[in-house]
Amino acid sequence: MTKEQKKKLLQELKMEVAADLGRTDFIRENNDHYKGDLSARQNGSEGGPIGGEMVKRMVQYAKQNMDG
Numbered sequence: 001m002t003k004e005q006k007k008k009l010l011q012e013l014k015m016e017v018a019a020d021l022g023r024t025d026f027i028r029e030n031n032d033h034y035k036g037d038l039s040a041r042q043n044g045s046e047g048g049p050i051g052g053e054m055v056k057r058m059v060q061y062a063k064q065n066m067d068g
Helices: 003-021 040-064
Strands: none
Touching: 003 040
16 A cells, blocks of 8 residues: 555545544644644644544554454
8 A cells, every 4th residue: 555545544534533523624624724823722622532533443443453
């Protein structure tokens, strides 16, 4: 699998997770305005749940697909 294919899969996962959480307004692809004026707390509360859920799903997938 190429680097571009892996990047596309992660992008698809992000979009899926954001949709499942009802947070598609907070992903860069749908909202690319400047966010440097926002606090880290606000940025984290908006996008953090998306990244956290992505990691949970990746760990779950890895556990289900481990040999042994």
